[in-house]
């Protein structure tokens with residue numbers, strides 16, 4: 043995977059966010075870039091940080107503002123620095139980190155680490171927009187004893203449909219089955235008409251042309267070499283990234299949480315070519 047990203051190292055991180063006050067200050071400036079408009083004074087007033095509490099006070103009337111309000115950090119007893127560190131860490135990986143590793147690294151309990159990652163993943167759920175030009179669609183099964191295609195011995199496996207634009211973004215959907223009636227609406231909703239759509243020979247894709255796409259099949263099941271553009275290497279590369287990560291780092295992911303894990307991989311993949319360091323992209327997802 044090519045990356046143009048400016049390197050944002052652990053050293054950058056610890057210089058910029060050495061303590062909770064620095065994290066809170068960042069959050070305040072991020073949420074109130076033009077200064078804080080005091081709801082009591084009805085104008086932008088000077089606010090100062092209150093010692094030992096995560097809030098800022100209006101210089102004129104004393105009204106208090108909590109920059110964490112409405113964010114995943116609010117009312118958390120975990121220090122903001124630990125939250126930021128977890129986000130930094132999540133952003134600086136391709137294969138993912140486990141809650142166990144976060145526990146070891148930061149000293150929070152396993153339960154807290156697990157909850158933090160779960161909360162951070164909610165920030166990484168974003169719409170990929172409509173995919174176009176050249177798109178690859180593939181279905182896979184994740185979980186159970188062996189990840190694989192089409193759930194041969196599908197017990198314990200969860201079906202996932204992946205759609206990837208070449209040199210572009212990928213979007214994944216956890217589905218209850220990989221039937222045509224499930225797959226086609228997803229393609230219709232995520233891919234522009236007339237797009238060249240590459241799939242394998244599975245019959246669920248038989249109606250792509252009838253749905254207004256330019257369908258091209260590749261027959262790699264028969265052990266043929268890839269001829270020209272007829273391949274699904276993009277989406278398959280993404281699957282192997284996910285499966286390496288989920289298999290090696292997260293071990294077992296329950297179907298209930300699989301989409302949020304996929305969102306995490308998707309987010310990193312979809313922002314891989316941006317110049318802004320990934321960590322700052324994650325930070326900017328705070329709402």
Ligand SMILES: [Zn+2]
Nearest residue numbers: 080083100103
């Ligand atoms: Zn005020």
